[in-house]
Amino acid sequence: MNKNDRIIAAFLVSLGVFSSGVATQYVRSLTPDQKIVLLQASDTAGTAVPVDNTNTLPVPARK
Amino acid sequence: MIRLRKFGVVVGTRCTFDCRHCLLDKRKRKRSLREREKRLLCEVVRRYAPASLSFTGGETTLYVDDINRISSALPKNSKSNPGIVTNGGFASSVREARRMLASIRGLTYVQMSYDKFHAEFLPKSRLENLFNVCRELGIGFRVVTTLQSPLDLKITAELGAIGGFEVAVQKICDIGEAKKNGLAFRHFVFDKKVLSQVCPNRDQLVYQCGRGFSVCCSNLIYNGFGKYCLHKTPEDHFNSEFYKRMRNAVLGRLFVQHGGDPESLRPEHSSPCALCEHIFRTTDIVKTWPKK
Structure with missing residues (x-):
């Protein structure tokens, strides 16, 4: 994996989308265009956080 | 002694949108709280004074009177943070957003649902209106966005451009309209991490x-196992067989304990909730339930 692939995988893991092993497999399956989409998302998603799979209850957000 | 730190109320199932990925079956989107339920919820809130009290739906802004009645039952010295989950459809203008938020007593935060499915009903300007008014009124604000695939994360760039609010990411569960329309998150392979989750x-x-x-x-609630996990009072629930088993259960261990073979698990079992349903559906766990 190159540097961008690792960035994408880390991004997916940080958001709880996949575990690290699965994230690596997933990134390897992506087309170049798909990688660009996720790379751009990782670049601008500074405030993105994971939520538990079905947790629809908010926690008090910062005002 | 029961401590209820976080309490959520699904205050009704009516909605102003008709999202294809809704967790509610379209046919079940007509419910409102009955009088006895409102009295019960007021009593629960008064007795337990949860630190976090949140209202979801359906669309919560269709139920402002009920929300106000229940949150007004909080003890006077309560440090609770009432909040709502909303689709933001009411925020057609800054003025309308202000009017609606001002009508909900004691509101401390708003969680807005926004993703490619909500976007079919909601112009982005309403999200901006709601965010700006929350900021103006000192009300917390965040967006929850759901994923059908990791590529849906591109929306986080779009949301980041609007403001510095938190964006919570959630996979679409295989329930309700999402299940009917085949829109649940597509797991790439079976992710073994779920076996160690609770x-x-x-x-x-x-x-x-x-x-x-x-x-x-x-x-479990939406796919036919409600009789095992729904109870009439919080006390009944916390004393239930379901709660006793599930509050400390590691899902992989529970699956094996009840005769499941981890090698049989498929990609769609990779979320805790999907695995939990699979356990109830395919193992002997319900046969070991004590008879009432």
């Missing part, structure tokens, strides 16, 4: 409008 909602109690109390707010 119920993600075990620390939160939810009241489901017209149905009862449970820590479950997902697959």
Whole structure:
């Protein structure tokens, strides 16, 4: 994996989308265009956080 | 002694949108709280004074009177943070957003649902209106966005451009309209991490409008296992067989304990809620339930 692939995988893991092993497999399956989409998302998603799979209850957000 | 730190109320199931990925079956989107439920919820809130009290739906802004009545039952010295989950459809203008938020007493935060499915009904300007008014009024604000695939994360760039609010990312569960329309998150392969996970909602109690109390707010409730996990009162729920088993259960261990073979698990079992449903559906766990 190159540097961008690792960035994408880390991004997916940080958001709880996949575990690290699965994230690596997933990134390897992506087309170049798909990688660009996720790379751009990782670049601008500074405030993105994971939520538990079905947790629809908010926690008090910062005002 | 029961401590209820986080309490959520599904205050009704009517909605102003018709999202294809809704967790509610379209046919079940007509519920409102009955009078006895409102009295019960007021009593629960008064007795337990949860630190976090949140209202979800359906669309919560269709139920402002009920929300106000229940949150008004909080003790005077309560440090609770009432909040709502909303689709933001009411925020057609800054003025309308202000009017609606001002009508909800004691509101401390707003969680807005926005993703490619909500976007079919909601112009982005309404999200901006709501965010700006929350900021102006000192009300917390965040967006929850759901994923059908990781590529849907591109929306985080779009949201980041609007403002510095938090964006919470959630996979679409295989329930309700999402299940009917085949829109649940597509797991790439079976992710073994789920075997070491626990119920993600075990620390939160939810009241489901017209149905009862449970820590479950997902697959078991919506896919036919409500009789095991829904109860008439919080006390009944916390003393239930379901709660006793699930509050400390590691899902992989529970699956094996009840005769499941981890090698048989498929990609769609990769979320805790999907695995939990699979356990109830395919193992002998319900046969070991004590008879009433």
